[in-house]
Amino acid sequence: MELTEEIRKQARVIWDYQHLNQEPRRCDVAIVLGSHDLGVATCAADLYHRGCFPRMVITGANSPSTLARFPRGEAVHYREHALELEVPDSVILVEPEATNTGENLRLARALIEREGIPARSVMLVCKPYMERRAHATARVLWPEADTVCASARIGFDDYLVTVGDDRLVMDTMVGDLQRVMEYPARGFAAPQEVPDHVREAYTLLVAAGFDGHLIES
Incomplete structure (x- = not known):
């Protein structure tokens, strides 16, 4: 059409409306939300290189809109792209099971806690038009975390x-x-x-x- x-x-x-226009700042960890948009991984790599966080969890399995683009799973392809952009492998944790935003946050949080990563502040890296929904979801699923949303400036x-x-x-x-x-x-x-x-x-x-x-x- x-x-x-x-x-x-x-x-x-x-x-x-969906943009929160929050300025990136130093956080304990980033949660990178998988989707059809590989630019999210590009944005996460850039923010890492700018010193915004020391570790990231890349989360996402597949949805009907991502299966053809990322047949091995969103998080797997995002990780490979981040490595191509010179993010060290030691920085990245992969959560490959989540199929919706609620699962992205719940499963990423569980992985962060299992790894013993401090997470008083969390950066949510997502598609540009998903900032508001990501933030609203985090307010319910992880209310004690100080969250900030980031996406590509485009x-x-x-x-x-x-x-x-x-x-x-x-x-x-x-x-x-x-x-x-x-x-x-x-x-x-x-x-x-x-x-x-x-x-x-x-x-x-x-x-x-x-x-x-x-x-x-």
Whole structure:
């Protein structure tokens, strides 16, 4: 489906809302959330080289949208990419079983605790449009940790080019916003204020057919 300028306009509303715009700072450990976007691993490697954390847990198995891209699992491919970017193997822990964001955080936390890694502060490295949902999930699953979210500094239109699949990005971004709105009632995430214009953008994009990543209400 071709993205009209109106669709791009509404998508940018959601894109901007999902960013928390937190400045990276030194943390005890990073949790790198697997997805279809290998740029997350690139971002994590850059943050490591900038001294933002001494260890990272890369977490993720597969989902229907990542199996073809990462047949050996998201975390496995992310790790290999981080090594190519000169992150030392000793820095990386791999959690290869998680299939959703809640599992990413629960299983990564369990691995961190088993390894005895201090984790008073945690950096969540994720897709640019996933920052708000990652943060809201952590507030429920790891409330005592001081968390900060980080992602690639890139604009929406450039991001589409890097991923190379407009439909995948649009569907996933709309689905992430739905989860921000609906997961608090299910106990999966902390409540977030969602402005009316963001809800309107969501409704318009769902009506336009970007519903491939929605959950049942």
